[in-house]
Amino acid sequence: MTELRDIDARQLRVLRTLLEERSVTKTAQLLEQSQPYVSLVLRRLREVVGDPILVRSGSKMVLTERGETMIEPTRAALAGIEKIVSVPRAFDPKLDEGTFRIASADCLEAFLLPQLVDRLRAAAPLSRIVIRAVDQAYDYAGALERDELDALISNWPGAPNHLKTARLLGEEVSCLFASHHPFASMERISIEDYLRAEHVAPVARSKADPGPIDSQLATHGLKRDIRVMLPEFTLIPYILQSSNLVFTSSRHFAQHFCSLLPLRSLPAPRECGSLGFHLLWHERSHVTGRNVWLRNQIMSIARGL
Template sequence: MNLRSVDLNLLVILDALLAEQNVSRAGERLGLTQSATSAALARLRNLFDDPLLTPVGRKMELTAKGEALIPPLREAMAAIEGALSHEQPFDPRTDARTFSISASDYAILILLAPFVRAISTEAPNVTIHLLPRTSDPAGALRMAKADLVIEPKALFPEEDYPSQHLFSDRWLCAVDRHVGGGKRMNKTQFLALPHLIYSIGAERQLNTADMELAEMGIARRIEVTVESFLLAPFLIQGTSLISLVLERATKRLSGLEEISIRELPYQLRPLEEMMYWHPRNTTDPAHRWLRERLLTVAQKLD
């Protein structure tokens, strides 16, 4: 395909069509009429010699070619947007910008909640989309699904992405207050009681503490798994379940009068929360402001 013969505006429309999988919604997203979007889809089908979108029942689904186009197209679009934005200075008091941040509910509670409060008046035209934590954080950055990923250092395998330490936290355990014991859970009780663990996604990716316990060969009786870290203390109320929790979260959650927080019988590495971003955004003024502002909020947590 000769790039000179391609109307690059079609790629913007293709990006919207692949994302929305609906001609009307793609047109609304771009401010185009349905007929104009349909005409563009026809040109794209001819260009790629593929239907790209096909009707299945009452909806449209992507063809294999359409699916395959998503990663390279998103990367190309993000690179172009990044190159153009690098030329523009950023003033948070007046400029409009939208950022997407992928983070766990724990990171949202501890860091992003005070961050949102901090920028609500100083950056009135900045929109923050908070996305759930993903099991493929590097992919989210690569495909521009997220501008920033806040992730424990131990769970982000890619070394080629820029990063910044935000804060650390230590692991404790939570049990219903009617479960006997002192301020420290002993090993016998820890292994005898059933456990509730936090995991993510269909593959049930474990948190750093559960991974470390598994590496130590400590076999526990897992009775419940949940994707929301913040729900764990509430789910164990009135049961004999144990859940690993983070100290900062226990200080910010109300309604936990029935829960007893105890020291673990094992020495675990602290959780180290990092922010990661794609190299294409490193010098972008708006993105740099976002990272610096998050770091400032993180430094004030203690």
């Protein structure tokens, strides 16, 4: 007996047309195949299902009871195959009703994410947006792999090899402090002044990853005096207003909060290095129209900063 794996999509198209037209001759004409080929396919299908499928009744051909039950499954099978091999429709953000799921480094909340949210809401008004922070307990690589996350914006170097990465932007590092801080009367901050100051910093992601600033200082054999650590990045500027603490972050972050609060900023010593921001996504969504569109929006905003 012929086995099911011997039936291919071409033969399924013959079967569908036979079931719909009830005629070997007409099926051959419609599919532009020879009549002997259509008869051969019918014979093989009869062997597979153990039923004549199409039988003569007087001067015409009619379907058997089994043949009648095969019409919709055959159509569905071919529709499924066509869906698998067909080119996906171009992504249209105006029609999208899905959820954009993005994880981001905290320091981008103030100046990149508001622009991103505005752009996504304007271009994809039916969609929803979920943005979450990245803490030491969050398995972002696993979330990308499980399709629980569309993209990640990071400010730490390195990523698992199976993730795709693109550099978004490089940022100068600035020191942010209260307007009454001694640094406010200076034109520049020396590394000696910087190390004598008391600092506030976000809670480190892990002991192995103290953060980009402290990692860069360590390469010079230096360590700053961190007196306060906070879990919420954007809470820190408000703590600075009435304290003698110094916060080291990106230039854009410092400029943003200087425009909102009585704070001042100066470039950090060169030993603090610079910040690099990267976009991460999974190979599984690399060519998906929706993910490509989302990544393009993020990169476009980053280029404009």
